[in-house]
Amino acid sequence: MYLHGTSKINGKGHLEIGGCDATDLVQTFGTPLYVVDETLVRKQCSEYMEAFRASGLQFQVAYASKAFCVMAMCKLAEEEGLSLDVVSDGELFTALQAGFPAERIHFHGNNKTPEEISMAIDAGIGCFVIDNFVEMHLVNQIGAEKGVKVKALFRVTPGVEAHTHEYISTGQQDSKFGFDITNGSAARAFAEAKELANIEILGVHSHIGSQIFEVEGFQMAVQRVADFSQAIREQQGITFTVVNLGGGFGIRYIDGHTPLPISQYVKAITDAVKTYFAANEYPVPQIWVEPGRSIVGEAGTTLYTVGTVKEIPGIRKYVAVDGGMTDNPRPALYQSKYEAILANRATEQSEETVSIAGKCCESGDMLIWDLALPKVNIGDVLAVSCTGAYNYAMASNYNRIRRPAVVFVRNGEADVVVKRESFQDIVANDLIPARMG
Numbered sequence: 001m002y003l004h005g006t007s008k009i010n011g012k013g014h015l016e017i018g019g020c021d022a023t024d025l026v027q028t029f030g031t032p033l034y035v036v037d038e039t040l041v042r043k044q045c046s047e048y049m050e051a052f053r054a055s056g057l058q059f060q061v062a063y064a065s066k067a068f069c070v071m072a073m074c075k076l077a078e079e080e081g082l083s084l085d086v087v088s089d090g091e092l093f094t095a096l097q098a099g100f101p102a103e104r105i106h107f108h109g110n111n112k113t114p115e116e117i118s119m120a121i122d123a124g125i126g127c128f129v130i131d132n133f134v135e136m137h138l139v140n141q142i143g144a145e146k147g148v149k150v151k152a153l154f155r156v157t158p159g160v161e162a163h164t165h166e167y168i169s170t171g172q173q174d175s176k177f178g179f180d181i182t183n184g185s186a187a188r189a190f191a192e193a194k195e196l197a198n199i200e201i202l203g204v205h206s207h208i209g210s211q212i213f214e215v216e217g218f219q220m221a222v223q224r225v226a227d228f229s230q231a232i233r234e235q236q237g238i239t240f241t242v243v244n245l246g247g248g249f250g251i252r253y254i255d256g257h258t259p260l261p262i263s264q265y266v267k268a269i270t271d272a273v274k275t276y277f278a279a280n281e282y283p284v285p286q287i288w289v290e291p292g293r294s295i296v297g298e299a300g301t302t303l304y305t306v307g308t309v310k311e312i313p314g315i316r317k318y319v320a321v322d323g324g325m326t327d328n329p330r331p332a333l334y335q336s337k338y339e340a341i342l343a344n345r346a347t348e349q350s351e352e353t354v355s356i357a358g359k360c361c362e363s364g365d366m367l368i369w370d371l372a373l374p375k376v377n378i379g380d381v382l383a384v385s386c387t388g389a390y391n392y393a394m395a396s397n398y399n400r401i402r403r404p405a406v407v408f409v410r411n412g413e414a415d416v417v418v419k420r421e422s423f424q425d426i427v428a429n430d431l432i433p434a435r436m437g
Contacts, residue, residue: 001339001340001341001383001385002252002255002339002385003385004037004040004252004298004299004385004386005017005018005037005039005040005043005298005299006018006019006037006039006040007037007301007385009346009347013344013345013346013347013348014343014344014346015301015341015343015344015346015383017035017037017301017409018035018037018038018039018408018409018410018411018412018413018414019409019410019411019412019413020035020409020412020413020414022035022301022303022343022344022381022383023343023344023381025303025407025409025414026303026305026343026381028414029405029407029414029416029420030405030420031303031304031305031321031322031323031381031404032302032303032304032321032322032323032327032404033302033303033404033405033406033407034300034301034302034327034387034388034391034392034404034405034406034407034418035300035301035302035303035407035409035414036068036296036299036300036388036406036407036408036409036417037299037300037301037409037410038076038299038408038409038410039410039411040298040299041073041076041295041296041299041388042076042080044262044291044294044295044296044298044299045061045063045076045077045080045081045082045295046080047261047262047263048061048082048262048266048289048291048295049061049080049081049082050263051262051263051266051267052266052270052287052289054263054267055266055267055270055287057270057273057274057284057286057287058285058286058287059286059287059288059289060083060104060286060288060289061081061082061083061288061289061291062082062083062084062085062104062106062288062289062290063077063082063083063084063085063290063291063292063295064085064247064290064291064292064293065077065084065085065086065087065091065094065095065292066085066086066087066091066292066390066393067292067293067295067296067297067388067389067390067393068292068296068300068388068389068390068391068392068393069086069090069091069094069095069393070094070392070406070417070418071094071097071098071417072098072408072415072417072418073296073417074094074095074098074100075098075099075100077100078098078099078100078101078104082104083104083105083106083126083288084100084104084105084106085105085106085108085290085292086105086106086107086108087107087108087109088109088116089113089115089116089119092105092107092116092119092120092123092125093119096123102123102124102125102126103124103125103126104126105120105123105125105126106125106126106127106128106129106153106244106288106290107120107125107127107128107129108129108131108155109129109131110131110132110135110176110177111131111135112128112131112135112138112139114138114142117135117138117139117142118142118146121142121143121146121148121150122146126151127150127151127152127153127202128150128151128152128153129152129153129154129155129205129244130152130153130154130155130189130193130199131155131177131178131179132178132179133185133189133192136152136154136189136192136193136196136199137196139152139198139199140196140197140198140199141198143198143199144197144198148198149197149198149199149200150198150199150200151200151202152193152199152200152201152202153202153203153204153205153242153244154178154179154186154189154190154193154201154203154204154205155177155178155179155204155205155206155207156178156179156180156181156186156204156205156206156225156228157175157177157178157179157180157181157186157206158181158206158208158220158221158224158225158228159180159181159182159224160208160217160220160221160224177207178205178206181224181228186204186228187228187231187232187235187236190232190236190238191236194236194238201238201240202240202241202242203229203240203241203242203243203244203285203286204225204228204229204240204242204243204244205244205246205288206221206224206225206243206244206245206246207245207246207247207248207290208221208246208248209248210247210248210250210293211248211250211251211293212248212249212250213250213257213258213259213260214260215260215264215265215268215269218245218265218268218269218272219268219269219272221245222245222269222272222273222276223272223276225243225245226273226276226277226279226280226282227276227280229243229277229280229282229285230280230282233282239282239283240285241283241285241286242285242286242288243273243285243286243287243288244287244288244289244290245269245287245288245289246289246290247289247290247291247292247293247294249262249265249291249293249294250293250294251293251294251297251298251386251389252298252386253297253336253337253338253339253385253386254337254338254339255339259294262294266289269287269289270287273285273287292389293389293390296388296389297386297387297388297389298385298386298388299388300385300386300387300388300389300391300392301383301384301385301386301387301388302323302327302328302383302384302387302391302404303343303381303382303383304321304322304323304381304382304383304384305321305322305379305380305381305382306319306320306321306376306377306378306379306380306381306382307320307321307322307359307378308320308378309354309376309378316355317352317353317354317355318354318355318357319354319355319356319357319373319376319382320356320357320358320359321356321357321358321359321367321382322359323358323359323367323401323404324357324358324359324360324365324367325358325360325362325364325365325367325396325398326358326360326395326396326397326398326399326401326403327391327392327395327403327404328367328384328387328391328394328395329394329395329396330390330391330394331366331367331368332362332364332365332366333394337368338367338368338384338385338386338387339368339384339385339386340356340367340368340371340373340382340383340384340385341373341382341383342373342374342376342380342381342382342383343381343382343383344380344381345374345380348374349374350372350373350374351373351374351375352372352373352374352375352376353370353371353372353373354370354371354373354376355368355369355370355371356368356369356371356382356384359399359401360398360399360401361399362398367384368384392404392406392418397421397426400426402420402421402422402423402425402426403418403420403421404420405418405419405420406418
């Protein structure tokens with residue numbers, strides 16, 4: 001397993017993260033356990049900020065909280081100078097409870113409810129990213145009722161399809177997200193928005209996919225957005241002051257994944273902005289981006305305890321752990337691949353190939369197929385790397401399994417930032433009708 005951030009193998013032959021021995025973390029907090037390398041998260045935030053400062057452009061780096069949204073992460077993002085992207089009232093509430101400045105919050109989503117829009121306006125968020133015509137008129141209506149002019153970006157689909165899994169590709173024409181540039185709906189959206197008294201147009205938003213390892217897709221998207229911006233200025237007299245280019249920057253999950261340095265992604269984007277907007281003699285807008293996975297993904301490790309082993313001679317050896325698709329549904333959803341080691345025997349040589357099964361009552365609850373490990377013993381601690389993004393965020397209570405705790409580790413200290421769910425938490429919202437006696 002590739003060791004990210006502060007992770008290393010210590011003198012005891014154990015995995016260590018943030019100066020904390022993984023076996024000690026297990027003894028203290030139990031398993032499954034999400035462990036987040038706080039130093040690495042802060043380093044990723046800093047690299048984005050420094051790369052944009054070097055470009056000389058005005059910018060905002062907004063952490064895409066959908067990747068991992070807890071109060072401690074919102075607080076960390078604030079401390080590092082980031083803005084925040086939310087997509088629901090729950091994420092917005094989490095950010096506000098953490099004391100995140102509302103004016104640095106951007107609200108996304110293709111189906112914002114009237115209640116969510118009202119909540120966001122009342123909170124004084126920085127802007128909405130408007131996704132469709134229904135929402136545009138709803139935002140204007142609620143803004144009028146509240147006597148507020150709402151700042152907004154408009155999400156457009158530039159027709160650029162990134163090299164990624166089809167389920168997480170969102171920039172092509174056939175998408176549930178945004179106004180299509182090619183068929184003219186994007187231009188029509190601005191024409192209509194221009195006539196709405198309670199919407200202040202900031203500019204456009206574009207997102208071309210996730211887990212992207214090249215810069216060409218981003219450069220092509222910038223070119224199309226720049227040309228579209230110029231067309232809107234010429235046809236409608238609207239000049240965008242903000243262009244949001246989304247996120248999608250890849251990380252290394254397994255051998256063969258080759259993400260670029262953050263600075264290289266940022267330089268390619270900012271250079272393209274300077275080139276294509278200058279070619280159109282267009283005032284260079286503020287550039288916003290929304291990294292999520294690339295900030296927290298590699299910083300996360302999930303620790304499990306091995307429970308049972310089943311060997312089918314000549315076919316496969318299953319090693320079952322005390323978690324699975326309830327704390328990491330990505331292999332079932334996307335066929336995502338991960339690396340892992342035995343955290344308590346990290347220096348031992350591999351002797352066998354096993355497949356890591358979860359404990360849910362689903363044959364598809366498999367975390368890793370064909371993993372080389374030392375001969376596995378019951379009670380071993382399995383560490384799965386790169387589980388910081390979309391793992392806790394997508395966790396469920398299927399089979400009424402309790403969600404794991406989350407700890408931040410840094411300089412030898414471990415702090416619980418999400419408590420492990422209790423049995424009482426599981427039934428807290430359950431009711432038995434009085435008619436049942």
